[in-house]
Amino acid sequence: MTQHSLRRLSPVLVCLAMLIPSLGSAQGCVAIRHFSSCTGTHPENNILAKGGLMLSANYRYFKSFRHFRGTEEEPDRVANETEVINHSHAWDFVATYGISDRWFASLVIPTVINTRSSLYEHGRDQRNTTFSRGLADIRWNVGYWLQDPASLPKGNVAIALGMKLPTGNYQATDIFYNVGPEGGPEVRPVDQSIQVGDGGFGVTAEIQFYRELSPSLFLYGGGFYLFNPRETNGVRTFRETLSPILQNEAVMSVPDQYSVRLGLSHPFSPAITGSLGARFDGVPVKDVIGGSGGFRRPGNVLAIDPGLTYTSGPFALSLSVPVAVRRERPQSLTDLETQEATGQPRAGDAAFADYVINVAVAYRFGGSGVKLDPEKQDPFNR
Incomplete structure (x- = not known):
């Protein structure tokens, strides 16, 4: 790969980096909250020379x-106006620093504003809204x-x-109310x-990659997992007041979360890059x-991600x-416990979104250019 190839690749890498903010954000009340990784699905945003900074x-x-x-x-929930409606807004402020040309560190400071409108939480006869932020x-x-970014490999992997x-x-x-x-x-x-x-200390693990398939087509992907060892956080759900069979869901769980992404990216011009993938x-x-005790809504979303x-x-x-193409709310452990205890089928539900909107801005400060291996540079551009 020549220095010219690097210039062509640069907007693609920025594109991949900028599309990462929503990593781990399940589309609805399955996930406890919005969640993004530090480095994102595309670690190319961390190709920073020693001392480089990206905000x-x-x-x-x-x-x-x-x-x-x-x-x-369950379309009748919307038809009968008994659905639960969550509106969720999240802002992540991210700093990534180049410790060296290969080592990097990231910090994410997230803030959220959420509202939740429902009937069943307010006596079932009157819809009201609850709110959280901070x-x-x-x-x-x-x-x-x-691999050393200075050697201009056609692909790379970050952990x-x-x-x-x-x-x-x-x-x-x-x-x-009520x-x-x-x-x-x-x-x-x-x-x-x-x-x-969620009230717990967690450990995050990430693996991410990109690969040049042709001069104008790049493969990207990666995976992320949040390990949450704490079982419950002691916060009461009041679900046992809805039905005696929900006694095992009286306290909130502290669940793990995960995300996987894979897609293709194409530069339309030196300034505009498009991507299409799945998550x-x-x-x-x-x-x-x-x-894994306590109340949680396990679930997953498969989405097409332009x-x-x-x-x-x-x-x-x-x-x-x-845009979601498949949504699933499987039986939770408490569902299975209740089903075994009562002999009656038990499967809780969850509300999902049709799509998520992600907007991001970024700025690289001095020192962000990796010093290239002279043998890899185009001799006409030295």
């Missing part, structure tokens, strides 16, 4: 309202390129490990899906480490809109 701000929004049990939608769970990680800190409020409360003493209002914790934090995000039924990025020098602006 970015990422905004995400979705509206979840379509209810699923398993992979089957600083969410801060994440950081350290990553490493397996990263990090931590999630319980900085977000996992005990956010609001007023719930459910208190004598049918009056009562202050309770908001639903798990709009809690700002699979979710919350598992069981955690890899620690217990994106577009504009770059101008050190500045980049991107838009991506993952």
Whole structure:
């Protein structure tokens, strides 16, 4: 790969970097909250020379309202106006620093604003809305390129490990109507899906890659997993007040989360790059480490993920809109426990969005250019 090839590749790498903010953001009340990794699905944004710095701000929004049990939608919920509606807004402020040409570190400071409108949480006769906002769970990680970027490989892989800190409020409360003493209002914790934090220390693991397939076509992909060892956070759900069989869901779980992405990117011009891929995000039924008790809504979303990025020098602006093509809410452990205890089928539901809107801006500061291996440079551009 020549220096000219690197210039052609640069907007593609920025595009891939800019499309990462929504990693781990399940489309609805399956995921506890928005969640993004530090390095993202495309670690090319971390091709920074020693001392290089990239700052970015990422905004995400979705509206979840379509209810699923398993992979089957329940359209009557919308038709009868009994659906739960979540509006979720998230802003991530991200800093990535080049420790060396191959080592990098990232810090994500997330903030959220969420609303949740429902009937069943307010006595079933009157729709009301609960609200949460604030600083969410801060994440950081350290990553490493397996190949030296200075040698201009046609592809590369980065691995990263990090931590999630319980900085977000996992005990956010609001007023719930028609459910208190004598049918009056009562202050309770908001639903798990709009809690700002989860109350646990977590460990994050990521693997990400890109590969040049042709001078104008690039393959990208990667995977991310959040390990949450804590089983429950002690916050009451009040679900046992809805039915005695929900006693095992009286306290919130602290679940793992994951995301996988794969796609193709194509530069239309030196400034405009497009991408098209698929992503699979979710919350598992069981955690890899620690217990899996308490209330959670496991689920997953398969989405088609188109994106577009504009770059101008050190500045980049991107838009991506993952559109769900398959949504699943499998039986949780508490569903299975209740089914075994009662002898009756039990499968909880969850609300999902049709799409997620992701917008990101980024700026690279001095020192972001990797010093190239002289043998790999085009001699006419030396």
